[in-house]
Amino acid sequence: MAKISIIGAGNVGATCAYTLLKSNVADIALIDVVEGLAKGKSLDLMQAGAIEGYDKKITGGTDYKDAEGSDIVIITAGLARQPGMSRSDLLGKNAGILKSVLTNITAIVPNAVILVVTNPADAMAQLAYMVTGYSPNRVLGMSGVLDSARYKYFIAQELGVPMASVDGMVIGAHGDSMLPVVSQTRVDGKPLAELLNRDKIDGIINKTKFGGAEIVSYLKTGSAFYAPGAASARMANAILNDKKEILPCSVYAQGQYGLKGIYIGLPARLGRGGAEEIVEVPLSPDETEALGRSVSSAKALLAELTELFADLTNYKNLSQ
Numbered sequence: 001m002a003k004i005s006i007i008g009a010g011n012v013g014a015t016c017a018y019t020l021l022k023s024n025v026a027d028i029a030l031i032d033v034v035e036g037l038a039k040g041k042s043l044d045l046m047q048a049g050a051i052e053g054y055d056k057k058i059t060g061g062t063d064y065k066d067a068e069g070s071d072i073v074i075i076t077a078g079l080a081r082q083p084g085m086s087r088s089d090l091l092g093k094n095a096g097i098l099k100s101v102l103t104n105i106t107a108i109v110p111n112a113v114i115l116v117v118t119n120p121a122d123a124m125a126q127l128a129y130m131v132t133g134y135s136p137n138r139v140l141g142m143s144g145v146l147d148s149a150r151y152k153y154f155i156a157q158e159l160g161v162p163m164a165s166v167d168g169m170v171i172g173a174h175g176d177s178m179l180p181v182v183s184q185t186r187v188d189g190k191p192l193a194e195l196l197n198r199d200k201i202d203g204i205i206n207k208t209k210f211g212g213a214e215i216v217s218y219l220k221t222g223s224a225f226y227a228p229g230a231a232s233a234r235m236a237n238a239i240l241n242d243k244k245e246i247l248p249c250s251v252y253a254q255g256q257y258g259l260k261g262i263y264i265g266l267p268a269r270l271g272r273g274g275a276e277e278i279v280e281v282p283l284s285p286d287e288t289e290a291l292g293r294s295v296s297s298a299k300a301l302l303a304e305l306t307e308l309f310a311d312l313t314n315y316k317n318l319s320q
């Protein structure tokens with residue numbers, strides 16, 4: 001029986017649980033540090049099944065024992081952005097939360113694939129890799145599926161076409177330096193550069209980069225969760241069902257794209273083994289340069305993390 005645990009029953013965690021339940025793929029354990037929160041939401045979600053027609057089981061609580069036997073653990077525990085904050089501003093607080101979550105997880109579910117959603121996602125995935133000591137394919141972060149969804153949405157809006165007509169992806173760090181891969185973007189098979197001029201494309205890139213911040217500015221009390229929840233569920237689905245689907249995610253580069261020892265958004269083939277392969281797609285010289293800049297920003301954040309938590313150097317998996 002397939003099982004997914006979701007740590008953090010807030011906006012993203014609960015939305016992800018609902019999306020997964022509706023696709024009937026696995027039983028779910030929802031865990032949150034706040035007494036009653038995961039329990040209440042799990043009952044609500046179970047009862048929605050009578051309307052929606054799903055019959056997988058969802059439990060909720062504060063006890064990590066509920067995660068036992070999970071194939072995948074999705075971590076959404078942590079603080080979300082408030083207006084004026086960047087994802088990087090969450091680094092110290094969320095790293096502390098993640099360390100405690102991971103200590104529990106490694107003890108209870110030593111064989112699961114870990115999907116980190118908590119921001120800043122690349123640094124948190126790297127932290128998870130270091131703390132768990134798992135092989136890098138079993139630890140990945142959610143970033144590019146969400147960023148690519150925003151990119152596709154803005155292209156479809158600009159051209160007045162269905163979102164399904166747009167094929168494109170965003171790689172690089174999950175932050176302001178993310179990189180929509182324009183050279184590989186197609187709309188109904190046609191290169192984007194043949195359909196829009198450079199100014200329009202730059203406008204779309206900009207909107208994509210700040211799409212999350214735009215939502216935060218409207219919500220005022222937190223950040224986006226429908227698309228992030230759906231993106232996390234899509235990745236979990238690809239892993240659980242061994243789809244071998246190529247999705248952009250935060251993965252540990254080991255020489256691909258000339259990068260090594262860093263978690264960064266790259267296209268990866270997802271299957272039961274997690275991120276089974278990092279797939280190299282051709283990039284233009286400008287895009288290669290932009291990816292380099294994005295990696296530098298991810299490295300700067302990682303340096304900050306190592307400074308904040310000196311004990312990271314004791315962990316089994318170290319960045320090279």
Ligand SMILES: NC(=O)c1ccc[n+]([C@@H]2O[C@H](COP(=O)([O-])OP(=O)(O)OC[C@H]3O[C@@H](n4cnc5c(N)ncnc54)[C@H](O)[C@@H]3O)[C@@H](O)[C@H]2O)c1
Pocket residue numbers: 007008009010011012013031032033034037076077078079080081090094097100101116117118119121142143146174222223224225228
């Ligand atoms: N990677 C991405 O693309 C992406 C997208 C959206 C949100 N996020 C991140 O996901 C995280 C969650 O966002 P949200 O909107 O669901 O926030 P939220 O505040 O609605 O939910 C967070 C939940 O985590 C719980 N929590 C805190 N510490 C915990 C602990 N030690 N153990 C278990 N649970 C704990 C809280 O009680 C809360 O219910 C944030 O860090 C946010 O920045 C990432």
